Amino acid sequence: MGSMLMMLGLCVLLLCPFPVAFSEQCHPHDKKVLLQFKKELNNPYFLASWNPKEDCCTWYCVECDDTTNRIYKLFLVSSFPDTNLSGQIPPSVGDLPYLEDLTFHKLPNLVGPIQPTIAKLTKLKYLIITNTGISGPVPDFLAQLKNLELIKLSFNSLSGTIPTSLSQLPNLSSLQLDRNKLTGPIPASFGSFKKPGPDLILSHNQLSGPIPSSLGNLDPERIDFSRNKLEGDASVLFGSKKTTQILDLSRNKFSFDLSHLTFPKKSLIWLDLNHNKIYGSIPAALTKVENLQHFNVSYNPQLSGQIPQGGELQRFDQYAYFHTKLCGSPLPPCTK
Ligand SMILES: *[C@@H]1O[C@H](CO)[C@@H](O)[C@H](O)[C@H]1NC(C)=O
Ligand SMILES: *[C@@H]1O[C@H](CO)[C@@H](O)[C@H](O)[C@H]1NC(C)=O
Ligand SMILES: *[C@@H]1O[C@H](CO)[C@@H](O)[C@H](O)[C@H]1NC(C)=O
Numbered sequence: 001m002g003s004m005l006m007m008l009g010l011c012v013l014l015l016c017p018f019p020v021a022f023s024e025q026c027h028p029h030d031k032k033v034l035l036q037f038k039k040e041l042n043n044p045y046f047l048a049s050w051n052p053k054e055d056c057c058t059w060y061c062v063e064c065d066d067t068t069n070r071i072y073k074l075f076l077v078s079s080f081p082d083t084n085l086s087g088q089i090p091p092s093v094g095d096l097p098y099l100e101d102l103t104f105h106k107l108p109n110l111v112g113p114i115q116p117t118i119a120k121l122t123k124l125k126y127l128i129i130t131n132t133g134i135s136g137p138v139p140d141f142l143a144q145l146k147n148l149e150l151i152k153l154s155f156n157s158l159s160g161t162i163p164t165s166l167s168q169l170p171n172l173s174s175l176q177l178d179r180n181k182l183t184g185p186i187p188a189s190f191g192s193f194k195k196p197g198p199d200l201i202l203s204h205n206q207l208s209g210p211i212p213s214s215l216g217n218l219d220p221e222r223i224d225f226s227r228n229k230l231e232g233d234a235s236v237l238f239g240s241k242k243t244t245q246i247l248d249l250s251r252n253k254f255s256f257d258l259s260h261l262t263f264p265k266k267s268l269i270w271l272d273l274n275h276n277k278i279y280g281s282i283p284a285a286l287t288k289v290e291n292l293q294h295f296n297v298s299y300n301p302q303l304s305g306q307i308p309q310g311g312e313l314q315r316f317d318q319y320a321y322f323h324t325k326l327c328g329s330p331l332p333p334c335t336k
Contacts (some may be wrong), residue, residue: 026056026063030071031093033095034062040090046078069100072123077105088112089134094120099247100147101129114153119136123147125171131140131155138177143168154177162202164189176201176291178224186230188212196220196243203227211236220227222246233268242286250296254278258303265287275299282326287311299323306334 024031034056038047049060050291056071057064063073074096078085086109094117102124104110107176113136114129124145132311135157142164153177161184175198182205185303190200191214199222207228216236222245223237227318231253237244240262250272259280263271269291286292287310295316297303304325307313318330327334 024055024057025069027064027068027070029100030064030096031056033092034059034071036092037090039086040092041087044085046076046085061166065098067240068098071096072098073101073103074099075101075103075105076107077103078107085109086111089113089115089118089129091117094118097120097123097131099124101126101202104130104132104134106131108313110134110138114158114177116141119144121145126150126152133157137161138163138166138182140165142166144169147312148172148328150174150176155179157181159183161185161201162187162207166190167193170194174199174201177205179204181205182207185209186212186225188214191217193218199254204272219243224248224275225252226250227252231255238263243267248272249276249310251275258297259283260279261285265289266291268292270294273297273300277301278303281305282307282313284308287313296320297324297326299326308332 034050035052038050039283041077053299056062061074061076062071062119064070065072085107085281088111089104093115100123105128111133114134119141122145125147126149134239137160138153138158138333140163142148143163146169149171150173156335159182162182166175166188167189178201186202191212195218197220199220201222201224203224203226206229207230209230210232211234215235219242224246226248229252233256234249235256237247238261242264243304245267246269248270254275255277257280258278261283262285265288268289270293272294274296278300281304282297282317284323285306292312298319298321302321306328307321307326309329314329316330321331
């Protein structure tokens with residue numbers, strides 16, 4: 001190895017007059033596919049390091065597995081806002097059968113649908129397409145990729161409904177579809193996710209309808225349904241037996257009685273219910289939540305009665321409670 005490096009060094013110095021044989025770690029199939037991938041993207045400057053004369057395991061944006069020497073990770077992440085990578089996700093991506101981790105991030109000129117050939121990547125564990133111009137539906141075929149642990153498709157222009165089939169993914173621990181243009185309901189099938197169920201980050205879409213009661217079977221760490229058009233009763237997401245840490249239902253049209261709900265006493269750190277039509281009063285059970293760090297029930301005009309005194313509830317300022325009929329610290333005292 002040392003002598004080879006020296007030889008290469010000499011070559012650089014002497015502008016090497018003869019070709020140096022070097023052994024390549026990269027699998028020839030993967031190399032061919034990656035060069036095709038680059039071509040399908042019109043050879044962007046971004047992939048200038050993908051030089052056919054070099055071992056593809058040394059290229060930027062890819063990683064080879066040490067034992068199989070196959071490409072298992074492809075991550076195209078722009079470090080500059082104006083990275084000149086445009087067009088669709090190349091179909092050849094589906095010909096990297098050992099891919100476990102596929103990431104496209106901060107590529108505003110990457111457009112078109114989620115490439116259908118991704119359906120061939122049966123080893124895929126992490127699919128991350130974020131902050132791109134990708135549009136079209138969240139594809140149904142994702143449900144066939146049984147090794148998926150993370151689906152993160154945030155900050156795109158995806159539309160259509162959420163495929164019900166995703167609940168068939170046995171190892172999914174996080175589903176992040178926030179900040180798109182998704183419509184329709186949260187699928188009732190989601191109640192049959194393997195327990196405790198994945199984190200469900202579905203905020204900033206146009207989802208509508210009620211929370212399926214089947215979701216009461218789940219106990220994810222994080223639920224963020226904020227900024228949608230969801231309505232009705234969300235009480236199945238609460239309960240003292242759950243271990244949820246983050247529950248954000250803010251800016252929807254939820255309408256249910258808060259008075260008798262119970263809460264994950266030890267785990268809950270974030271509860272945001274602002275801008276809904278929640279009614280009743282704030283239950284005393286909330287004073288028993290030990291680590292509540294964020295709480296907001298503002299803009300629920302029908303929420304009334306005295307704010308229970310104790311626990312963390314007086315740590316939040318009046319803005320956590322305003323635009324309601326609540327009274328008592330931190331709001332002015334109740335009058336009768
Ligand atoms: C992107 O790259 C192409 C080819 O190099 C060039 O013609 C085009 O002007 C570039 N666009 C931007 C926005 O930089
Ligand atoms: C799910 O994950 C477990 C543990 O990481 C693994 O053994 C199993 O093969 C995975 N299941 C599927 C269907 O991929
Ligand atoms: C609660 O939410 C309202 C509405 O979004 C916001 O104005 C207020 O600052 C928030 N307060 C706290 C303490 O989070």
